[in-house]
Amino acid sequence: MSAPAIDVRGLTRRFGRFTAVDHVTFSVETGEIFGFLGANGAGTSTTIRMLCGLLPPSEGSATVAGFDVVREPDRVRQAIGYMAQKFSLYEDLTGLENLHFFGAAYGLKGRGLDARIREVTARVGLRGQERRLVRELPTGWRQPLALAGALLHEPAVVFLDEPTSGVDPLARRRFWDLIADLAAEGTTVFVTTHFLDEAEYCNRLGLMHNGRLIALGTPEDLKARYLARPLYELEASPLDAALERVRALPEVAEAHPFRSRIHVSLEDRAVTPQALVDRLRAAGLTVLSLRPVVPTLEDVFLHLIEHASPEP
């Protein structure tokens, strides 16, 4: 196996007394879609900024595409594409002008640049929109445009910081298809998101919580490793009271709200669902339904975050 596309060892960043990223270690293989998950402020954006060479680490080291982010920032820059969380192209230029500008800034020129622009605009499905001023472009078109800008110079590694925030579900779906295509061609994709359902699209995941990496693995690994217990979905009312009662039961290992229902994992397989329903009814709750469910990543992460050690 060749050297990893991204290799991070003990990466740490402090802002004054606050540690935003705390000794994070992981690596990403070439052509992988690596999902970096965490709530806002968990340290995901800070990590990305360090990997792009925009922010010097306080401690630890990292290589991207084989180049050290501290010692060889110029070579790292040439090798990566970055799409910031906040849309960051020139709003007073057209899409085409933006692409021309950034392409030229990366040293592309002439026919090569024109061909490359045609290629990326076709790829992200931007055809026909590229001559409009960016500030007149609907939000749904801005995301693909920003991605096109990040792909112009054919980077080996692409960093996407919350690429789908503020985008409608259909456009999100399309966007993930694009990412899958990229990875299939050998581009390494490092993507942060706080949409846990999007994590399923990734080859491997890292979960950040309070600056620390609390889980790492494929989606299947994570589900198998962290949720060995049977999981049930409970529909009951009133919800708040039900959650409190359920948590008080000795045979319940864990319970957390999941959309308008409650996900309950049981201590052992010996307890039957019917017994649980009886116990809840006896406690004066209206139980509408209780059925076994396959754990999702959302269950895994809620479990992990609940069990993560509190802030130091």
Place this chain on the structure above:
Amino acid sequence: MRPRNRDRARGELRTIATLCAKEFAQIRRDPLSLGMLVALPAFLLVLFGYALTFDVRNVALGVSDLDRSAASRELIERFARTESFKLRWQVTDPRLLPALIDRDAIRVGLVIRSDFAARLEAGRTAPIQLLVDGTNSTTAVAVIGHADAIVRAFTSAWLQERSERAGRAAPPPAVAVEARVWYNPELKSARSLVPGLIAFLLMVTAVVATALSMTREREQGTLEQLLLAPLEPHQLVLGKTLPYLLVAIVSTALILLIGHGLFGVEVRGSLLVLAGVVLLYLVAGLGQGLLISTVAPSQPVAFQVAILTTLLPTFVLSGFVFSIRNMPPRFKRSPTSCRPATSSWPCEG
């Protein structure tokens, strides 16, 4: 080795040209900032050029001639003939003159006593009274100077006439001053104000424009995207300053044309030297703007800082309005000589 160097130089130029082209595209789309850079200085020049004048012209004059002699009429005539004064009121009672000044009907009152001609004939000093509205001290001082000159001319003409009547040659005056004003022979305010205004306006626009454009990049997040691209810092700086330098040069040309067309201020001397000095001056201003943009967190702050660090010092400390010679000694050297506009202010130095 050599072709590679040439390639690199070409690549360098292309990168800077790319950055400049982008900046121009943005300037073009933003008529407001373009207007601020080019039209506003020209507009302010016209405004200030007409409004900010210290010239004494057509000052309303009121006269109370108690003598009513040939000599007194001759003196009044001399006042009325000049461009400086305009005879508005002739009153019999000198006590009316202060009332006229109060009502802003006249700025200057002249009282000629009833024994004016008699005293002159007798070879004695004949005092006249000049009442001046001192609300605007600059104008007042100028008015007194003008009046003094008129009276002096009248006296010497009168002396000569009397000598001729007596059949003698007039005694030549003991000392004669032959004043010759250089650079501005007619002592027109516009001639000294317009060049100062040019310096002032260019400084303000150059600094504000660059400070805003760089801060905007940061606010929009595009600065980060630029930092990620393999661009050298000097390329970024040149790409940011060259376009605004060009716009400021256009603005300079426009100001010079307006100064010539409307105020008759023309460049007498080397245009090349002027261009060189303006270039140096603009580069200093653009640099200051760039410096402000690196510390200002947002466009409004950048604007405030840019205005505060250009407008006030340029106006107050450069000698544009207040003479540097009259400043406290501590002020004279350091802060004022740091202002780029100081050295371009023609009345000092």
